[in-house]
Amino acid sequence: MSGNPIGFESNDRPVLAIEDLTVSFDGFKAVDGLNFYVERNEVRVVIGPNGAGKTTVLDLICGKTQATAGSIQFKNRELTKMREHEIVQAGVGRKFQTPSIYENLSVFENLEMSFPRGRKVFGALVFKRTAEVVERVEAVAREIFLDAQLYQQADLLSHGQKQWLEIGMLLMQEPELLMLDEPVAGMSVSEREKTAELLGRISKGRSVLVIEHDMEFVKSIAHKVTVLHQGKILAEGSMESVQANPKVIEVYLGH
Ligand SMILES: Nc1ncnc2c1ncn2[C@@H]1O[C@H](COP(=O)(O)OP(=O)(O)OP(=O)(O)O)[C@@H](O)[C@H]1O
Numbered sequence: 001m002s003g004n005p006i007g008f009e010s011n012d013r014p015v016l017a018i019e020d021l022t023v024s025f026d027g028f029k030a031v032d033g034l035n036f037y038v039e040r041n042e043v044r045v046v047i048g049p050n051g052a053g054k055t056t057v058l059d060l061i062c063g064k065t066q067a068t069a070g071s072i073q074f075k076n077r078e079l080t081k082m083r084e085h086e087i088v089q090a091g092v093g094r095k096f097q098t099p100s101i102y103e104n105l106s107v108f109e110n111l112e113m114s115f116p117r118g119r120k121v122f123g124a125l126v127f128k129r130t131a132e133v134v135e136r137v138e139a140v141a142r143e144i145f146l147d148a149q150l151y152q153q154a155d156l157l158s159h160g161q162k163q164w165l166e167i168g169m170l171l172m173q174e175p176e177l178l179m180l181d182e183p184v185a186g187m188s189v190s191e192r193e194k195t196a197e198l199l200g201r202i203s204k205g206r207s208v209l210v211i212e213h214d215m216e217f218v219k220s221i222a223h224k225v226t227v228l229h230q231g232k233i234l235a236e237g238s239m240e241s242v243q244a245n246p247k248v249i250e251v252y253l254g255h
Pocket residue numbers: 025030048049050051052053054055056057
């Protein structure tokens with residue numbers, strides 16, 4: 001865990017403030033009156049049993065799913081009224097479980113095409129390779145442990161390296177909120193350790209929101225843990241406090 005102080009916005013409101021958030025699917029409330037706050041410099045992990053609503057919360061934040069009621073404020077902007085691409089532009093990056101990298105392109109090219117200016121000015125694949133872009137690609141590649149693989153084709157990377165590349169593609173866009181769904185699934189022990197280090201590092205200056213089932217990994221990264229159950233918060237606090245909570249043991253950790 002980093003000793004980095006968890007910061008507040010200038011007006012003391014958390015970077016991400018979710019209030020009374022509800023989504024119903026045919027009358028079934030997958031998320032039910034949720035109040036949830038994440039600070040800058042924080043790594044927050046959301047845990048809970050299958051079907052608790054964890055993925056749905058990320059879907060609501062990134063605009064993939066529309067809320068039935070409630071509000072999601074990110075840096076004081078209301079995300080429930082925005083479209084998916086506007087939410088990305090507002091500084092929210094989301095990584096899904098399956099990597100969506102371009103297997104036939106190099107690590108460099110994958111990172112390069114995620115550079116926002118490249119997209120806006122010249123389209124996704126064709127744009128001028130400026131010194132600024134090259135510097136940024138190289139810096140991100142170092143950050144994600146792939147500087148030695150920069151010119152390697154992405155399909156030759158290990159599963160873990162592909163996951164890091166996708167995190168790198170998100171970092172190219174400099175998101176202020178980064179959301180990751182089970183980032184270490186299928187990773188080796190050493191890849192898990194490096195991922196924990198990576199998440200600690202990249203949480204500085206931004207917020208990182210992770211869904212994870214691997215409790216050892218959760219323990220190694222979480223500043224704070226939120227336990228979801230039936231679309232509501234069952235418990236929230238330090239890993240130690242939620243692990244010792246009888247309600248959490250009953251519905252999740254005891255299984
Ligand atoms: N688009 C949808 N339409 C109908 N029901 C949905 C939809 N999306 C999610 N659900 C339901 O909402 C509930 C919460 O699902 P969600 O995927 O958010 O749970 P989860 O906590 O992420 O579970 P897991 O750990 O298995 O990924 C589940 O009962 C699921 O079937």
